């Protein structure tokens with residue numbers, strides 16, 4: 309058989325980052341260090357998640373975030389872990405997090421980068437041992453060195469991202485990121501405490517059979533969306549797959565080909581997903597992998613950002629599927 313039971317010997321994330329840093333246009337060592345800091349934070353969060361059921365850190369915290377969502381204990385633990393790692397790492401001047409209304413100033417005034425994060429994605433899945441994730445997006449600051457981070461640092465637009473990616477805490481833990489030169493995935497080896505390159509130069513299939521949408525909102529969708537979904541359903545071999553963890557749904561579709569759809573609903577007129585720390589980073593990743601992102605009229609990366617926690621419509625998927633969806637939306641607009 310072809311089963312390879314040997315331990316992974318290959319490229320560690322550290323080594324990969326070192327090799328890649330020659331290609332960074334500027335600030336070579338610093339962005340590398342920042343990516344390592346994120347990887348380190350994710351290892352700690354991975355540990356917390358794995359033992360969550362044993363040490364009573366599942367369940368709601370009893371507080372709400374700026375979006376009016378109930379915060380889970382693990383939301384806050386992941387948030388604190390990330391913030392600490394980024395403060396200690398020293399490469400980041402400010403952080404925007406889903407769980408904090410305001411910019412978090414790290415005090416590293418001479419740092420060159422800012423980070424937007426969704427520390428834990430898929431809150432509704434935390435308590436039930438289903439995959440959850442972390443999403444991150446990195447910009448080079450535009451405010452002067454030596455001063456605190458400003459809103460403008462975070463509102464540069466998706467095209468200005470220097471790096472972005474996610475960590476999926478699934479059947480295994482994987483970190484996937486891009487610095488604008490393709491997409492690479494690194495699987496975590498628990499006993500060694502290392503990420504290993506497992507998915508080099510990821511490419512999304514041009515077409516796919518999977519659509520991911522919260523079907524409970526179907527009746528609220530505009531006709532072109534309904535139409536598109538109906539068309540998908542008629543395809544032979546078509547599959548509906550929706551975990552309710554964006555990172556998990558996204559990662560599966562990236563590997564297998566498919567489309568993720570979060571249209572406007574009655575409750576969420578602009579869609580539900582957050583631009584800075586959910587949509588921009590995943591749009592960067594998917595476009596780097598040959599897929600397409602859209603808000604219905606333009607690439608998500610071209611959406612003009614206005615506020616730190618704004619939401620927007622998100623369609624993320626294989627080229628062909630996005631083409632079919634956009635054809636319908638164009639006719640409708």
Ligand code: AHG
Pocket residue numbers: 377406426428429430431432522552553554555580
């Ligand atoms: P978060 O847990 O970070 O608040 O994100 C929740 C998001 C995303 O993970 C998921 O895809 C989406 O909410 C699910 O929304 P619905 O429950 O409306 O389908």
Ligand code: MN
Pocket residue numbers: 377406431
């Ligand atoms: Mn949330």
Ligand code: MN
Pocket residue numbers: 426428429430554586
């Ligand atoms: Mn999320």
Ligand code: MN
Pocket residue numbers: 383406426427428429430431
């Ligand atoms: Mn979250």
